Amino acid sequence: MSPAMAGHREDFILMIVGGITLDPSTKMPIVVLKDPDNKLNLHIWIGPLEATAMATELEGIKPQRPMTHDLLRNLMTEFGATVESAEITELRENTYFARIQVKTRDGKALEIDSRPSDAIALALRTKSPIYVAKKVLEASSELHESQGEPQTSDQNLAGVSRDKWSEILERMSPEDFKYKM
16 A cells, blocks of 8 residues: 555545446446445446456456456566555546556555546456545535436346347447547
């Protein structure tokens, strides 16, 4: 844990990936983070490729060749670095922000800016904890209440087969892959 993180851990809540679901109106994937007591949750809309990266890891599917997040994990391992945690740090203009806490071989703590989906996918592969800032949970709750968003469906996509993911991806247009960077 970086010195910066050690000083403000009380501002974050440990969460786990509860599953992946589809937004009922847009059919875009959503990763659902929840606290271990299942009292709090955070829904983050993600791209289909990121959803696939998470789902393959959640289901233990090992592709013949490394996917991008596998490659990143492998590179870090080769360089002697470890992922200490993934943090969802901010919600600004309907966009979530994250960072990855890394410790180098010589013990140096690094904070690396990341999209939440990449941070989560890497945390899943490295069995690292995922933390969400309390202010993000509060802001997300207020955002969803103000927009009157419908509840997401209960369909958990983590168990969707590889063929089904191919079918979902084939039905999507290039516009479905665009989102704020």
